[in-house]
Amino acid sequence: xxxxxxxxxxxxxxxxxxxxxxxxxxxxxxxxxxxxxxxxxxxxxxxxxxxxxxxxxxxxxxxxxxxxxxxxxxxxxxxxxxxxxxxxxxxxxxxxxxxxxxxxxxxxxxxxxxxxxxxxxxxxxxxxxxxxxxxxxxxxxxxxxxxxxxxxxxxxxxxxxxxxxxxxxxxxxxxxxxxxxxxxxxxxxxxxxxxxxxxxxxxxxxxxxxxxxxxxxxxxxxxxxxxxxxxxxxxxxxxxxxxxxxxxxxxxxxxxxxxxxxxxxxxxxxxxxxxxxxxxxxxxxxxxxxxxxxxxxxxxxxxxxxxxxxxxxxxxxxxxxxxxxxxxxxxxxxxxxxxxxxxxxxxxxxxxxxxxxxxxxxxxxxxxxxxxxxxxxxxxxxxxxxxxxxxxxxxxxxxxxxxxxxxxxxxxxxxxxxxxxxxxxxxxxxxxxxxxxxxxxxxxxxxxxxxxxxxxxxxx
Amino acid sequence: xxxxxxxxxxxxxxxxxxxxxxxxxxxxxxxxxxxxxxxxxxxxxxxxxxxxxxxxxxxxxxxxxxxxxxxxxxxxxxxxxxxxxxxxxxxxxxxxxxxxxxxxxxxxxxxxxxxxxxxxxxxxxxxxxxxxxxxxxxxxxxxxxxxxxxxxxxxxxxxxxxxxxxxxxxxxxxxxxxxxxxxxxxxxxxxxxxxxxxxxxxxxxxxxxxxxxxxxxxxxxxxxxxxxxxxxxxxxxxxxxxxxxxxxxxxxxxxxxxxxxxxxxxxxxxxxxxxxxxxxxxxxxxxxxxxxxxxxxxxxxxxxxxxxxxxxxxxxxxxxxxxxxxxxxxxxxxxxxxxxxxxxxxxxxxxxxxxxxxxxxxxxxxxxxxxxxxxxxxxxxxxxxxxxxxxxxxxxxxxxxxxxxxxxxxxxxxxxxxxxxxxxxxxxxxxxxxxxxxxxxxxxxxxxxxxxxxxxxxxx
Numbered sequence: 001x002x003x004x005x006x007x008x009x010x011x012x013x014x015x016x017x018x019x020x021x022x023x024x025x026x027x028x029x030x031x032x033x034x035x036x037x038x039x040x041x042x043x044x045x046x047x048x049x050x051x052x053x054x055x056x057x058x059x060x061x062x063x064x065x066x067x068x069x070x071x072x073x074x075x076x077x078x079x080x081x082x083x084x085x086x087x088x089x090x091x092x093x094x095x096x097x098x099x100x101x102x103x104x105x106x107x108x109x110x111x112x113x114x115x116x117x118x119x120x121x122x123x124x125x126x127x128x129x130x131x132x133x134x135x136x137x138x139x140x141x142x143x144x145x146x147x148x149x150x151x152x153x154x155x156x157x158x159x160x161x162x163x164x165x166x167x168x169x170x171x172x173x174x175x176x177x178x179x180x181x182x183x184x185x186x187x188x189x190x191x192x193x194x195x196x197x198x199x200x201x202x203x204x205x206x207x208x209x210x211x212x213x214x215x216x217x218x219x220x221x222x223x224x225x226x227x228x229x230x231x232x233x234x235x236x237x238x239x240x241x242x243x244x245x246x247x248x249x250x251x252x253x254x255x256x257x258x259x260x261x262x263x264x265x266x267x268x269x270x271x272x273x274x275x276x277x278x279x280x281x282x283x284x285x286x287x288x289x290x291x292x293x294x295x296x297x298x299x300x301x302x303x304x305x306x307x308x309x310x311x312x313x314x315x316x317x318x319x320x321x322x323x324x325x326x327x328x329x330x331x332x333x334x335x336x337x338x339x340x341x342x343x344x345x346x347x348x349x350x351x352x353x354x355x356x357x358x359x360x361x362x363x364x365x366x367x368x369x370x371x372x373x374x375x376x377x378x379x380x381x382x383x384x385x386x387x388x389x390x391x392x393x394x395x396x397x398x399x400x401x402x403x404x405x406x407x408x409x410x411x412x413x414x415x416x417x418x419x420x421x422x423x424x425x426x427x428x429x430x431x432x433x434x435x436x437x438x439x440x441x442x443x444x445x446x447x448x449x450x451x452x453x454x455x456x457x458x459x460x
Numbered sequence: 461x462x463x464x465x466x467x468x469x470x471x472x473x474x475x476x477x478x479x480x481x482x483x484x485x486x487x488x489x490x491x492x493x494x495x496x497x498x499x500x501x502x503x504x505x506x507x508x509x510x511x512x513x514x515x516x517x518x519x520x521x522x523x524x525x526x527x528x529x530x531x532x533x534x535x536x537x538x539x540x541x542x543x544x545x546x547x548x549x550x551x552x553x554x555x556x557x558x559x560x561x562x563x564x565x566x567x568x569x570x571x572x573x574x575x576x577x578x579x580x581x582x583x584x585x586x587x588x589x590x591x592x593x594x595x596x597x598x599x600x601x602x603x604x605x606x607x608x609x610x611x612x613x614x615x616x617x618x619x620x621x622x623x624x625x626x627x628x629x630x631x632x633x634x635x636x637x638x639x640x641x642x643x644x645x646x647x648x649x650x651x652x653x654x655x656x657x658x659x660x661x662x663x664x665x666x667x668x669x670x671x672x673x674x675x676x677x678x679x680x681x682x683x684x685x686x687x688x689x690x691x692x693x694x695x696x697x698x699x700x701x702x703x704x705x706x707x708x709x710x711x712x713x714x715x716x717x718x719x720x721x722x723x724x725x726x727x728x729x730x731x732x733x734x735x736x737x738x739x740x741x742x743x744x745x746x747x748x749x750x751x752x753x754x755x756x757x758x759x760x761x762x763x764x765x766x767x768x769x770x771x772x773x774x775x776x777x778x779x780x781x782x783x784x785x786x787x788x789x790x791x792x793x794x795x796x797x798x799x800x801x802x803x804x805x806x807x808x809x810x811x812x813x814x815x816x817x818x819x820x821x822x823x824x825x826x827x828x829x830x831x832x833x834x835x836x837x838x839x840x841x842x843x844x845x846x847x848x849x850x851x852x853x854x855x856x857x858x859x860x861x862x863x864x865x866x867x868x869x870x871x872x873x874x875x876x877x878x879x880x881x882x883x884x885x886x887x888x889x890x891x892x893x894x895x896x897x898x899x900x901x902x903x904x905x906x907x908x909x910x911x912x913x914x915x916x917x918x919x920x
Contacts, residue, residue, distance in 0.1 A: 010476070010477040010478075010543075011477065011543040011544065012477070012543075014474060014476075016470070016474075017470040017471060017472070018470075083470075083471040083472075084471065084555070084845065084846040085846055095544070095618075113573055114846060114847075115842070115846055115847055115848045115883070115885075117885075154846060157842075157843040157844075158555075158843070158844065158846070176888070176892070177885075177888035177889075180888040180889075180891050180892045180895060181848060181885075181888060181891075183891075183892070183895045184839055184842060184848065184891050184895060185842065185843060186843065379644055382575070382617075382644060382645065383617040383618070383645060383646065384617075384618065385544065386544040386545055386574060386575055386614060386618070387574075387575055388575045388641060388644065423575070425575075425577075425637070425641075425885045425886070426885070428636070428637035428640040428641060429637075429640075431640050431641075431643075431644050432636070432640045432643070435640060435643045435644060
């Protein structure tokens with residue numbers, strides 16, 4: 001690339017509001033091997049629109065099944081909401097480059113400049129709007145660390161919709177500030193498992209002292225949606241519709257790079273359920289599939305929860321309660337119990353079917369990083385780039401630094417783009433452990449993996 | 461104003477990096493009545509450069525005394541740091557306008573898009589750079605709620621300077637997350653009062669169980685700076701040099717408004733020590749003084765700590781330890797003990813000498829608002845504008861809403877601009893009290909005020 005592309009580049013490659021995407025990009029339309037269909041757990045057959053629409057909003061169910069329409073217009077009210085916190089900046093990490101002494105050019109797409117503190121708001125806004133438009137009274141959901149719940153509470157406050165969040169009990173108690181942000185936005189937050197649902201009461205009877213789990217909270221949220229007229233359940237990751245909404249991240253990234261004449265070589269994102277990474281790489285993966293350009297697309301996983309790198313590509317349940325549709329994905333098994341690491345958003349047993357298919361077809365790579373090296377990267381990044389990153393996002397930072405240091409060895413001036421999904425303001429307990437030298441790594445052991453994978457359902 | 465100015469206006473009136481100010485504006489150069497000089501507490505005479513330079517950095521001492529140079533160039537390394545988080549957006553509060561049903565046009569300058577979460581970073585960056593440039597090893601400071609300490613820690617990490625923060629003990633214990641942000645940026649944080657200074661040991665001997673105070677933390681920080689070779693003390697508000705650095709807020713605001721052809725009628729900011737308000741209104745006050753334009757400039761104070769509206773314009777100590785220079789300002793008395801409200805940044809007994817003089821000369825107004833109505837305004841604002849505001853900033857929101865509702869009554873389409881100094885992510889305990897209906901107001905009683913003012917020094 002011509003060197004002068006980088007001369008006089010602003011620190012933030014901002015887009016004007018008028019340059020914001022007006023449609024989401026549906027990568028599935030361009031995929032040669034489509035992701036396998038979701039299966040109804042009761043019938044074992046592909047879930048129909050009617051079945052999906054009994055759980056999700058109608059428009060969400062339609063988007064879930066749509067694998068042919070490449071561009072789906074973003075309704076004006078959602079674009080209005082996006083204007084509140086978007087376009088998000090694509091930042092030229094010049095101070096990180098200087099710290100590393102690398103010839104590589106590093107850029108990051110920062111999705112943390114909103115109160116929810118992460119990219120989750122992109123899909124929350126869409127799902128809340130579609131629920132409102134359908135005339136629903138409210139939505140239910142689960143949240144672990146709280147980013148998704150906060151994002152949904154914000155979106156529901158904006159569109160005037162009731163919001164009921166089942167928050168994993170251990171987080172409810174340990175993250176009271178997240179809970180209070182949701183309260184401030186008017187959401188009802190219930191510690192899960194709770195006495196408000198049948199599944200909650202059953203689990204409490206069986207395990208009276210349990211701190212809860214994401215799987216249980218999902219089951220409670222789905223049950224609560226079904227029990228109330230005018231309510232539906234919404235989910236913040238994994239699903240095809242979520243990938244679709246998150247494509248705005250990649251579309252903005254590509255527009256900003258194109259505007260300045262920059263072509264990336266490597267695009268990196270952290271991967272839990274896949275919502276951020278799937279959105280970031282979508283337009284680039286599309287070009288790659290259509291043979292218009294080539295990029296290295298890299299998923300970064302925690303060594304403690306390595307679904308792509310060590311999981312199995314198979315049909316599995318999305319929740320431990322086994323009431324949601326089954327998905328074909330890289331999975332560690334729906335019974336997998338991840339270690340108590342601090343990147344709550346990356347502790348999911350499976351990976352989005354879209355990303356799983358891309359990985360399976362060799363269109364995307366994956367790597368793992370360890371918790372302590374992730375926090376060291378986060379600290380170094382914060383000190384020069386200012387932003388205090390979320391533990392999840394810091395997985396991408398670590399991988400980007402490693403690639404930049406490889407360039408330092410080889411002298412290559414590669415262009416590295418990574419997704420900085422959010423801020424770590426509500427993760428200071430984790431930073432405290434790291435600052436005090438008390439943090440540990442929890443790489444997944446072979447025996448734990450084997451045990452978990454042995455419980456996969458025998459389908460397909 | 462022509463209506464079409466507001467048609468098709470973007471939500472964020474962003475400036476390009478190239479449009480960022482290259483010099484700070486020194487309002488004192490245009491003031492007809494200059495603020496009274498700082499007095500040396502030992503001699504009772506105006507503090508000289510040498511005396512100030514024994515406490516502050518040389519450049520800071522120079523700026524403190526400069527009341528003739530209207531424009532002071534911002535050194536390139538500080539401008540580089542500003543690029544990390546500036547220009548800050550001037551946001552058209554269209555969703556708040558809609559909620560209120562007001563014909564008024566409301567804009568807010570948002571200074572919270574950085575990890576310190578407030579405007580404090582503008583002066584921290586400058587002071588850290590000047591200390592580094594002078595060849596100093598490090599700086600000391602005090603912090604109450606933690607915004608200033610966090611900002612200084614960030615700036616010191618960026619410029620490679622040691623940072624020692626004396627944090628009021630009660631905050632150190634109640635705000636562990638703020639403390640950990642500072643640790644992550646490499647700062648040394650000491651709970652004050654501490655055993656590390658003479659003044660700290662003395663206070664601990666006298667009041668063994670004390671939770672500390674800002675006044676005591678200032679005294680410890682000044683003593684610590686004096687006790688170490690190559691260290692100076694830095695302060696985040698009140699001082700003339702701080703007002704100067706913060707003028708970047710007002711300069712950017714004015715540039716953005718000018719760019720879109722918008723002329724404000726009312727400019728509103730919360731006022732504690734005055735750093736944000738002084739910076740926001742500086743260029744507008746300059747025009748007003750020079751007779752080029754007229755604006756209503758409004759300081760908003762908490763009813764619990766009303767230095768402008770109920771204090772006395774007199775020389776007073778800036779710290780309870782009485783070791784810092786005396787300033788002529790509106791003050792409640794350096795022995796004033798503010799109620800335990802949640803807007804820690806507005807609990808200072810005095811007001812910047814620059815703002816005090818403007819108020820005394822009738823160039824600026826002031827009003828007070830109560831804590832519970834401030835949090836109600838904050839909640840309403842958060843739900844439509846997305847941003848969860850700091851309690852301090854929310855004082856300005858409340859006053860702006862009141863002005864907008866007056867316009868609704870009169871039908872006037874006034875342009876209201878207010879400063880949104882920061883985010884409330886570290887103030888969720890306060891929001892929790894509000895959400896639970898447990899928050900109280902603490903308006904200052906006449907008897908407490910009388911008692912506090914009776915202890916003012918008899919000078920000038």
